[in-house]
Amino acid sequence: MTQSRLQGMLWTAASLGGFLTIWWLVTDGLGIANTLLLPSPVAVAESIVHLAASPHLFSGDLYGGSLIGNVLISLGRVLAGFAISAVAGIALGLLIGTSPTLFALSDPALQLARQIPPISYIPLALIWFGLTETSIIFIIVAGAFWPIFLNTVAGIQATQPVLVRAASTLGATRQQLVLRVYLASALPQIFTGLRLSFGLAWSAVVAAELIGSSAGIGYLVMHARLIIATPDVIAGMLAIGAMGVVADMAFVAAERRIFVYRRR
């Protein structure tokens, strides 16, 4: 256990170390790349420290706040959009997953709708809501809703019929069947949907902020581009990636705690 854990950490260190070494060699080390276009890891690290260390989270001349402040603004939007997606996706998924009629009626239209990428909702969002928070949340929901909803439907439909029969012979009512059997049985798959959705929500917020916002990590990256602060662009991108990794790790950890029965 500790042996394999140590090994895992060594591989992680080797992987990140190798990546940084190649990056450094290409830039400062051997001077192959133009550092105005591709700054060295050292410059990016300085940029991260500089942007993150600012005491003002939500104010400042350059990006309207520090790196952390802008990440927090984006995270707030992601959480809002994710929460709406989760509630709507699970509720609608339960409804449609447990009703063959509703499923047959809605499936063709939904198959079309799910193929529309969230960023293509941006023009519509701008027409409907203008440059507002609502627009950004709308775009996040347009992306994050689908994995939750579709995984809920699929999870519900994969419920073993014999479990439903067993519960009904034990006296479960329709509502109890939905909550205690269908939902309980679908929960692992719903969780997979939540995890996928969070990743999509994070992409969607950055896309939305690139175009229509004056705050957030997407705005920071876009504004850094305008003033050709390439290290800041990359610093922002790394922050986006790091947030994704942290969120995913949190989901995996939660999954292991919640679904104890699958691990044993």
Next chain:
Amino acid sequence: MGGTGPKPARAAPGDLPPVVARDVSCVFERRGAGAAIVALERIKLEVHDGEFLCVVGPSGCGKTTLLNLIAGFQQPTSGEVLFRGRTIKGPGAERGVVFQEHALFPWLTVRQNVAFGPTVRHLTQAQRRELADRYLDLVGLAGFSDLYPSEISGGMAQRVAIARALANEPEILLADEPFGALDVFTRTSMQRELDQIWQRTGKTIVFVTHSVEEAILLGDRVVVMTPHPGRIREIIPIDLPRPRSALDQPVVELARTILALLERRTEARVEGPRAE
């Protein structure tokens, strides 16, 4: 077996028989050109209070369909199945079912599984626990209550399934080949155990099996069914002391009789009707 529920709505035994099948037929339409399958044809059956009734026959004889009708999972094409005089319209807590596969909820522990019925009937926490523990004790699994179904063996899981059905205190227990998926050794010990549980609880049991031997070992009466169409060939009372062994001479002889009944039926089908 005293009820723990607030007021179990059960007719006094001896009133109306727990289950009556009146001229029950069940036909499944096949899609396309094929002829319809007659799973059951004009079945007449009365289950008595407190008896252990076994239904035996080869696959396709309609024994599972018959059980599904009593459980309320299906409706007959014609005729009716009554529970205490009332037509069965769907599943109900008064008719507990043990399935061939254990059908335990994988996300619940053994104790939570057994307490499922009492939970959905909104009994108090203390009552749920008391019932779950009592019935887990009855099937000899008191020490396993906090494990998940994936952590126990197939035989144990089936015992939990029996405990779960009994903990809901149904009036009648329906079992659909519950030991069919178990190995021979586990199966033998489960038969002995169910025999004891039945003697201790006095529960009415309808037990479907394709094993003639199992039917004779457990049943007060054995309903012998034949396929195409599914019919009751004969109902044979078993007046033998318990516990019975597969090696007892009367058991062996009864098995021979029942097998002969089933074989004669099969030959008749192959050769066409014969003049008796």
